[in-house]
Amino acid sequence: EAQVTQNPRYLITVTGKKLTVTCSQNMNHEYMSWYRQDPGLGLRQIYYSMNVEVTDKGDVPEGYKVSRKEKRNFPLILESPSPNQTSLYFCASSLRRGEKLFFGSGTQLSVL
Amino acid sequence: KNEVEQSPQNLTAQEGEFITINCSYSVGISALHWLQQHPGGGIVSLFMLSSGKKKHGRLIATINIQEKHSSLHITASHPRDSAVYICAVGMFTSGTYKYIFGTGTRLKVLA
Numbered sequence: 001e002a003q004v005t006q007n008p009r010y011l012i013t014v015t016g017k018k019l020t021v022t023c024s025q026n027m028n029h030e031y032m033s034w035y036r037q038d039p040g041l042g043l044r045q046i047y048y049s050m051n052v053e054v055t056d057k058g059d060v061p062e063g064y065k066v067s068r069k070e071k072r073n074f075p076l077i078l079e080s081p082s083p084n085q086t087s088l089y090f091c092a093s094s095l096r097r098g099e100k101l102f103f104g105s106g107t108q109l110s111v112l
Numbered sequence: 113k114n115e116v117e118q119s120p121q122n123l124t125a126q127e128g129e130f131i132t133i134n135c136s137y138s139v140g141i142s143a144l145h146w147l148q149q150h151p152g153g154g155i156v157s158l159f160m161l162s163s164g165k166k167k168h169g170r171l172i173a174t175i176n177i178q179e180k181h182s183s184l185h186i187t188a189s190h191p192r193d194s195a196v197y198i199c200a201v202g203m204f205t206s207g208t209y210k211y212i213f214g215t216g217t218r219l220k221v222l223a
Contacts, residue, residue, distance in 0.1 A: 033211070042215040043198065056208050090155060097209040098143050098202045103155040 002027045006091045006104030013081055014112050021076045021107050023091030029102070031094045032074035033058070034066065036087040037106075043090065049074055050097055081111040115139050118199050118214035125221050131186040133217045135199030138180065142209075146173050146184050147198040149216070155198070158184070189221045 004025045013019055025032065033048035035058075045058030049068040063085055065077040074093075078085060091104040116137045125131050135144070146158040159166050159173040161182065166173050170189075175182040186193055199214040 035211075035213075040215065043200070043211075043213040045211050048209070050209070058210060059212075088153065092155075100160050101145060101147070101157050101200075103147075103157070106153045106155075108153075 002102070004091055004093050004102050004104040006089075006107055008107060009105060010108050012110045012112065015082055016080050019078050019081060019109075021078075021089060021091075021109070023074045023076065023093075023104055024072050025074075025093040025102065026072065027093065027095070027102065028071065029093035029095050030071070031097045031099070032068065033092050034064070034074070034076045035090045035092065036060065036085075037090065038087050046076070046089075048097075081109075083111050085109065086111050114214070116199055116201055116212050116214040118197075118217050120217060121215070122218045123220070125189050125219070127190060127221055127223050129189050129221075131189050131193075131219065131221075133184045133186075133197050133199075133219070135182045135184070135214055136180060137182075137199075137201050137212075139201065139203055139205075139212070141201040141203045143202045144175055144182050145200040145202065145211075146182075147200060149196040149198060151195070158197075186219075191221045191223050194220050 007022050030051050034046040035043045037043045044060045047066040049055045089107045092101045119134045143162045149155045161175040170187045172185040196216040198216045
């Protein structure tokens with residue numbers, strides 16, 4: 001089944017404790033991206049990748065890192081999480097930029 | 113002013129009603145997407161448009177590039193259509209490609 005797999009679904013952590021949210025797609029998509037969703041603000045793009053080893057900042061990249069070593073995986077890394085990173089996070093992919101987006105199921109992150 | 117504006121923010125309808133959700137944007141775009149987010153949180157892409165009109169089942173999406181406006185129509189609405197509908201635009205800017213999202217329209221369809 002074609003899908004974007006995102007883990008974990010829920011995560012509670014404490015300030016400063018490094019964490020990684022994983023994202024994997026099985027559709028051979030070139031474009032992958034991360035978003036955060038906050039009440040009243042909607043979805044905002046954090047980082048995106050147009051292909052292996054090609055990544056770029058979105059609108060809200062501060063405090064986040066990404067890597068794209070393989071085409072299927074695009075992990076989101078929070079080196080030192082802070083409470084203002086408490087949010088609902090989504091990974092998405094598309095065959096190429098601008099084409100239909102496929103979303104992961106989301107990760108609800110709480111940073112205490 | 114947000115670059116992508118949706119209206120209404122909230123909408124309650126009776127089952128069977130015809131529903132319209134609007135999206136206006138202020139930037140040049142390469143494509144516009146309509147997304148559906150169910151109460152469980154998952155997001156599904158409904159349409160991707162760069163011109164004209166698309167139809168899938170009871171859903172119709174239109175876009176007017178000159179007026180920078182898109183509409184999502186739901187015919188014969190059903191309670192299972194209750195969800196948040198999100199408009200997103202894709203655009204080339206400063207050598208990159210980015211997405212800007214509207215804040216969504218929360219639709220509730222009553223039986």
